[in-house]
Amino acid sequence: MTTAIKLYRHPKSGHCHRVELMLAFLGLPYETIDLDMANGAHKQADFLAISPFGLVPAIDDNGYRLADSNAILIYLVQTYAKDSAWLPEDPKEAAEVQRWLTVAADNIYSGPCAARLVKVFGAALDHAGSVAKAHALFKVMDQHLASRDWLATDGITVADVAGYSYIAHAPEGGVDLAPYANLRAWLNRIEARPNFVPMATSPIPELA
Incomplete structure (x- = not known):
């Protein structure tokens, strides 16, 4: 993978941090995009197209868009570290x-x-x-x-x-x-x- 995953976040959100932590642990290139949530950036149409409920975190992985922190963790591991112990199959x-x-x-x-x-x-x-x-x-x-x-x-x-x-x-x-x-x-x-x-x-x- 050469294109950085875009992580839409609030820097003090624990939900967002868990995704950033997973990206870092997996050694994946990523770009953080901080939303001005105090002024409603998360409720604008362009972000709602990525995260329909207007919630962070959300990612854009080369066109694949996903919101919900735990869902993103599962996606990242199953896509980029499927055979690892991060998500056991037992x-x-x-x-x-x-x-x-x-x-x-x-x-x-x-x-x-x-x-x-x-x-x-x-x-x-x-x-x-x-x-x-x-x-x-x-x-x-x-x-x-x-x-x-x-x-x-x-x-x-x-x-x-x-x-x-x-x-x-x-x-x-x-x-x-x-x-x-x-x-x-x-x-x-x-x-x-x-x-x-x-x-x-x-x-x-x-x-x-």
């Missing part, structure tokens, strides 16, 4: 990956992601409830990671990539990671991998 391992992708779309979204939306973007959401959901999630994940290095299998998969960004930046939403040593060790393992790219940070408020 039915049990594949089910474990899918389970954690669902966690990313549900528990992570309604917990650390929502708490961060309040503090970083001023979203009108229940911050206290989101923080409580985040801690409930982190307790389960910390116990899960007590005897293993990765979420779904013996190696890193798309499940770990999907889960990383909002958990790593949970303190920006007022959620303290200090009690969760195993979870923090998992974050460190991801950050230590070759080609890791960080997400833009925001000030950390008083933690809860």
Whole structure:
């Protein structure tokens, strides 16, 4: 592949960062296109042709356009790293990956992601409830990671990539990671991998 994949994003979006992280880990050339979402760039006709719901991230891979972060992860791996361990074919391992992708779309979204939306973007959401959901999630994940290095299998998969960004930046939403040593060790393992790219940070408020 010679043409860079276009990644339409907001630089402080965890959904966008998980896609950028996957692109980087796979060593794929990509170009980031930051949308001025505050002024409605994501609702303009040209972007809606790429992402009909007006959501980021979205990609344009040489004319193939796709929105939804987890769908993009699957597409990238099955297109450019099909025989790798990022998306295992074993039915049990594949089910474990899918389970954690669902966690990313549900528990992570309604917990650390929502708490961060309040503090970083001023979203009108229940911050206290989101923080409580985040801690409930982190307790389960910390116990899960007590005897293993990765979420779904013996190696890193798309499940770990999907889960990383909002958990790593949970303190920006007022959620303290200090009690969760195993979870923090998992974050460190991801950050230590070759080609890791960080997400833009925001000030950390008083933690809860």
